[in-house]
Structures are given as C-alpha cells and as structure tokens.
Amino acid sequence: MELRKESVQMLQIKSRAASQVTFDTDYNVPDAKPDVGRLIQSKGDASMDEVRLSEGKAFISGNLNVDILYVGEEDQKVSSLGAKLPFDETLNLEGIASGDKMCLKWEIEDLSVHMIHSRKLNIKAIVTFYAVVDEMAGVQLPVEISDEGISVKRKKVRLMSLMVHKKDTMRIKDEVTLVSNKPNIEQLLWYTIDVRGVDLRPEDNVIKARGELSVFVLYSGEDEENPLQWAEYVLPFNTEVECTGCTGEMIPNIGFSVMHQSIEVKPDSDGEERVISVDVVLELDMKLYREEEHDLILDVYSPLKECIPQGKEMCLESLLVRNGSKCRVADRIELKESQGKILQICHSQGRVKVEKTKIVENGIQADGIVFMKILYITGNDDMPFYSVDGVIPFSHVIEANGINEDSIFFLQADLEQLSTSMIDSNGIEVKAVISLNVLVLQCEKQVIISKVEERPLDMQKIQAMPGITVYVVKNGDTMWDIAKRFYTTVEEICGLNELENDSVAPGMPLLLVKKVEG
Numbered sequence: 001m002e003l004r005k006e007s008v009q010m011l012q013i014k015s016r017a018a019s020q021v022t023f024d025t026d027y028n029v030p031d032a033k034p035d036v037g038r039l040i041q042s043k044g045d046a047s048m049d050e051v052r053l054s055e056g057k058a059f060i061s062g063n064l065n066v067d068i069l070y071v072g073e074e075d076q077k078v079s080s081l082g083a084k085l086p087f088d089e090t091l092n093l094e095g096i097a098s099g100d101k102m103c104l105k106w107e108i109e110d111l112s113v114h115m116i117h118s119r120k121l122n123i124k125a126i127v128t129f130y131a132v133v134d135e136m137a138g139v140q141l142p143v144e145i146s147d148e149g150i151s152v153k154r155k156k157v158r159l160m161s162l163m164v165h166k167k168d169t170m171r172i173k174d175e176v177t178l179v180s181n182k183p184n185i186e187q188l189l190w191y192t193i194d195v196r197g198v199d200l201r202p203e204d205n206v207i208k209a210r211g212e213l214s215v216f217v218l219y220s221g222e223d224e225e226n227p228l229q230w231a232e233y234v235l236p237f238n239t240e241v242e243c244t245g246c247t248g249e250m251i252p253n254i255g256f257s258v259m260h261q262s263i264e265v266k267p268d269s270d271g272e273e274r275v276i277s278v279d280v281v282l283e284l285d286m287k288l289y290r291e292e293e294h295d296l297i298l299d300v301y302s303p304l305k306e307c308i309p310q311g312k313e314m315c316l317e318s319l320l321v322r323n324g325s326k327c328r329v330a331d332r333i334e335l336k337e338s339q340g341k342i343l344q345i346c347h348s349q350g351r352v353k354v355e356k357t358k359i360v361e362n363g364i365q366a367d368g369i370v371f372m373k374i375l376y377i378t379g380n381d382d383m384p385f386y387s388v389d390g391v392i393p394f395s396h397v398i399e400a401n402g403i404n405e406d407s408i409f410f411l412q413a414d415l416e417q418l419s420t421s422m423i424d425s426n427g428i429e430v431k432a433v434i435s436l437n438v439l440v441l442q443c444e445k446q447v448i449i450s451k452v453e454e455r456p457l458d459m460q461k462i463q464a465m466p467g468i469t470v471y472v473v474k475n476g477d478t479m480w481d482i483a484k485r486f487y488t489t490v491e492e493i494c495g496l497n498e499l500e501n502d503s504v505a506p507g508m509p510l511l512l513v514k515k516v517e518g
Helices: 459-462 477-486 491-498
Strands: 004-027 036-054 057-073 078-092 103-117 120-145 149-179 186-205 204-221 228-242 251-267 272-303 306-334 342-362 361-377 385-399 407-424 427-455 468-472 508-511
Touching: 004 057, 004 078, 004 204, 004 272, 004 427, 036 103, 036 120, 036 251, 036 361, 057 103, 057 120, 057 186, 057 385, 078 120, 078 186, 120 149, 120 427, 149 204, 149 228, 149 306, 149 477, 186 251, 186 272, 186 342, 186 407, 186 468, 204 251, 204 272, 204 342, 228 272, 228 342, 251 407, 272 306, 272 477, 272 491, 306 361, 306 385, 306 407, 342 407, 342 427, 361 407, 361 427, 385 427, 385 491, 477 491, 491 508
Parallel strands: 004 149
Antiparallel strands: 004 120, 036 057, 057 078, 103 120, 120 272, 149 272, 186 204, 204 228, 251 272, 306 427, 342 361, 361 385, 407 427, 468 508
16 A cells, blocks of 8 residues: 655754853953053954864864953053953764754853953953754655545645755945044044844845944044044945745745954045945854645545554644734933943943743743943043943743644844933933744644555454444544444445535434445
8 A cells, every 4th residue: 555745844953052161361461552441341252263063072163252442551542452262162962973064153141351450351251152953854744545445534734844944154244434524543442233123034046134234433533632533323234145945935934143243444535544344244044944735644444454554753843923023121221430420322232132931821921131231431531431231121922822832933032223312420221122033833743654554354343343333423523433433434424324524513323334244
C-alpha cells in the first residue's frame, strides 16, 4: 500500500548554548593621551575575529572595544580614548559538526569604568554570548493512498513551510555635511549611532529595509573661543539585500543586529574637514515562511483487510498571528548633587532589554527596561560636560488572540523613538516609544503516518460480530469511527439510514450491516 506524500520544511533547533565572559582589567592610559581628571561617559561593543565550529564545540575570539570620554586633569580639555580587551571562549554545543551554521549574538552588561589614578583605569564588564544551531527538517505528510477500497480519514491543515533560511549582511552608508555656522572638524572626540524604526519586508528576490540612523558627534573645532562642538542628525535609509527565492507573499521572521559601525571625517569640495561619513553593517538572520494547505491523512481502514498505520508524533506549525505593538513610556531622571546642574542637554541614547516574557490570556506580556545615557552641559566652564545614566522599566501586553502554552513566539523589541527635555536644572523628562513585533506559531501535535502495514482480517473476530446491528451514537463518535469499528463504510451507513451527510449526534440510532461475512 503506497502513500503519496507532500513535503513541509520546518526548522528545528539542533543545539543551543550560552556563555558569559567576565572582564576585570586595569588599563594604562596611552602616553599620547592627557591625564584623566574626570570620567564623563563610556560605551562598548564586541568585534569577532574568528568563529569556528568543530565536533560539539564552537570557538570564538575577538575583542571587547571600550571607548571612554573624559576631562583632562591639567588642561580641563575633553578627550577620548579606546581600549581593546581580547577574549577567547569555547561554547559546548552538543551534536553539532563543522559544517553546521551557527547564529551568534551577544549582550554587553554592567560595563563600568573607574579611575585608579590619572594614568590607570579599571574596566569591568560582562559579555553574554548566545549561540543557536538550527537545521532544516523535511516532514513528509501523507495525502493520497494508492489502493482502491480504502477508507481514508482526512483533515485539511494550513501549515507554515520554511522556504528561505539564510544569514546575510546589509551595509548602510551615508554622508552629511556640517551646517555653515559650525566650524570645521579638527578632531572627532566621540560619536554614537543608533539604528531605529527598522522595517524589514520581503519582495521578489530581495529584502527591503527602511529605518533611520540617529547620529551624534562631539568634536573639537577650529574656533578657539568655542572649541567644543556637537551635532545631531537623523539619516533615513531605504536599502535592500538580495534574497534569492523569497517573494512578497512570504511571512518574514527576520532578526537583525549591528555588526559594525564607524564614522569618518572627510574633506568637502573646498578641502575643508566638514563631511561626516557614516558606515553601519547589519547582520540579518532571515527566516521566510509560506502558508501551504494539505489534505492530511489521519487514519485508514478497509472492511476487507486489516490496515495498521505506523508513524510518529510530530509538531505541526501553523500561523496564529503576526502583530506589531507600541509601548509608550515616560519617566523623570533626577540628578545627584555631585553631577552638576543642567544647562543644556546635548544628546540622549537608549537601549531596550526584554528581561521576561510570559503567555497571558490572548497575549504575550513583555517586561523589560530601557537603559538611558544622557550627555549634558553644566554652567561650569571648567567642567562643562557631565553624563547621567538611568533606567525606565516597562510592562506591555502584545495582543495575540488564541495563544496558549503550546504556542511558539518570536519577539523583536527595538527603541523606535526617544526624547529628553529639561524639567529644571536637576531633572530630565524622558519619553520613549518601544516597538514590539511578534510572530506566533501554533504547534499542534499529530501522528504522521509513514507507512501502512496490511494483514489478513481476524476471521474469528468477524464471525463473532452480528451481521446487522442498531448502534446508538455516543459522545465523541464520528461516522468514520463507527464505520471502522463495525467493518463497513461511511457510504453504506448513510445509504442504509437515508442520511444526506455523515454528521451524527449523541443518541442517534444507526442501522449497521457489516460488509464482511466470516
């Protein structure tokens, strides 16, 4: 007995691991840099030199790059320096081989820089690495059976089939020229680049990306009376990356992370250092699904022979909901007396971290924190710049009707908008909009028949059964189940009982005649 099958591609997690690297390093200020008088702000990112997989292990090496903005001890000038802290780490990933593909992400936590003295700093940080190895698995669904006279129980299913699974990089480059009332750039001291409002959508053989880069630069200018200058820009981008095989109808689950970012100062057409060139590289983890409908065979039988279906239980994934939600938060950050009173806010940046998620009734509750860094000017000309850190907690329920504990969801959280304003010289009002996008798949466990074994009927059992029976339908009975149990067919039952369809209700009497005599 042959089964015709249709294939559905699913993604399975082959292995996953997490590992933490702790940094606690004393760092000597380079001789070319002035003595440190007071720290203003610090930032960090990780860069990978090598990612290598072997049997059961992943080896990663790279650097934690820490940038520090500070005020010089003697001349009270603002300066910056960068430190590279190398790391080598091994992650245990059971069952992987050298040809597997790994998705590696990392998160820098608790980065702090403290002065030991003017020529030595202590840098502490925790970097958590998350590694996932996925593999494509084809599920063969039985949809047709070759033999005649076989009664088949079917179910229409609409499943998610994974059509594209790949990683790629997307480069975003842009340039902006200083406005005419700003002096030329003598030295770039500090910059930040935030990627906000990213929208990733599939089209025919490409992934379209829209969003904006929030860019801040602090530099020393050629104006001797006012040497420190800063500028802020919002640079919208609209770009694409090739993705063979994808179409606009596919359902995307695309994650992104910033792999690289840099700013370079270039001369303009007059040869003056006034052009700011921005370069950002995003890594895209692309999973694109297509909804497909299948007539799945759940069971088979014949009144003329014993049919024994064989298979195993599997989880079939269908789309439950895709939803984008916005969470608006607002809070006030109070300054300590030692931090200096605010004269003007220069720049603010934030980062979203979802700390906990849980499935609630018809939704997903996401609890997390927005981490804030705010750079501002004081009225003290000797100590003009200060920085304050803050955290804003949030809790938001993303609507997902029908979700339950068997559902699988993928959540992407990003900071879409951020604004800060002075309340007074000691307080800052913060408003933020967090974008929470979720894809929810419903997982239904179903026995997938792989083959049907045929055996002769048990004639003693057949002979013991009456040839004609009146059966009263019980709760949970279906016409198909009754026909199988009494060695007849649905068509025979409907004809004998003059029924227009195969619907039954508890308490209904049915006349049954078995089709096989002993």
